[in-house]
Amino acid sequence: MMTGLKILAIDSHDFYWRRSCATLEADPRFEMVYVVDSVDQAFNCIAAVDPDVVILDITLPGSATLDVASRMIENSGRAVFMAATESVDDASLSLAISLGARACVPRDISPGRLANVITEVAEGRLPLEREIACRPVLLSSLLTEFQRKLRPTFSETVSASTCPLTGRELAILSLVADGEANKEVAVNLEIAERTVKNHMANILEKLAARSRAHAVRLAVENRWICQSGQTNEAQLVELAA
Numbered sequence: 001m002m003t004g005l006k007i008l009a010i011d012s013h014d015f016y017w018r019r020s021c022a023t024l025e026a027d028p029r030f031e032m033v034y035v036v037d038s039v040d041q042a043f044n045c046i047a048a049v050d051p052d053v054v055i056l057d058i059t060l061p062g063s064a065t066l067d068v069a070s071r072m073i074e075n076s077g078r079a080v081f082m083a084a085t086e087s088v089d090d091a092s093l094s095l096a097i098s099l100g101a102r103a104c105v106p107r108d109i110s111p112g113r114l115a116n117v118i119t120e121v122a123e124g125r126l127p128l129e130r131e132i133a134c135r136p137v138l139l140s141s142l143l144t145e146f147q148r149k150l151r152p153t154f155s156e157t158v159s160a161s162t163c164p165l166t167g168r169e170l171a172i173l174s175l176v177a178d179g180e181a182n183k184e185v186a187v188n189l190e191i192a193e194r195t196v197k198n199h200m201a202n203i204l205e206k207l208a209a210r211s212r213a214h215a216v217r218l219a220v221e222n223r224w225i226c227q228s229g230q231t232n233e234a235q236l237v238e239l240a241a
Helices: 015-026 039-049 064-075 090-099 111-122 127-133 136-150 167-177 182-189 193-207 212-221 233-240
Strands: 005-010 030-036 053-057 080-085 103-106
Touching: 005 015, 005 039, 005 111, 015 030, 015 111, 030 039, 053 111, 080 090, 080 111, 090 103, 090 127, 090 136, 103 111, 103 127, 111 127, 127 136, 167 182, 167 193, 167 212, 182 193, 193 212
Parallel strands: 005 030, 005 053, 053 080, 080 103
Antiparallel strands: none
């Protein structure tokens, strides 16, 4: 168990933390607890104290929340960051994630629970993940956004020299990635369905793929093709040429 942790809480309404301070300071896991109520004080304290864990009120007005989070990253690589908010709802969790928080707690959290969450965060665990796992709608939204950011555009497709597939094979796999069956692929590319099957057999062999789905996943991960309907007719002509 970690001991001697230095904690900094940044909240424009410090009364939320008054009852927690006595509990935390009496706990052998914590060395000092600092509470400040302004961004300027926070910057000074981060530089002077070098805290282990910073708890930031992410409801601070204007750009203050982002300013503090950014300054933490720049000036205190050792400190880990927790978010505090009035209510731990989906919007608050999304903001906490975007700021790089390891946990998100309500401002009226009990001192005992707060102490345990701080310890988890300081030990490298991510209590935020448990919160997200309990919220299927938020989890689905985050995964969709993550996949959207990772999905390459057609112009980012890697060159043939780094890809084992031919242009025709890439065109076929692009349509398969969009959910088309062999017959639909054949119609789109104006080739025989048997030809599509032969190309798919070659694709699976070249990629050592177990299935069509596995081949698509490998191609997307390596940024050889686009996915989810992003390949238009003109692009397919270019690939199949």
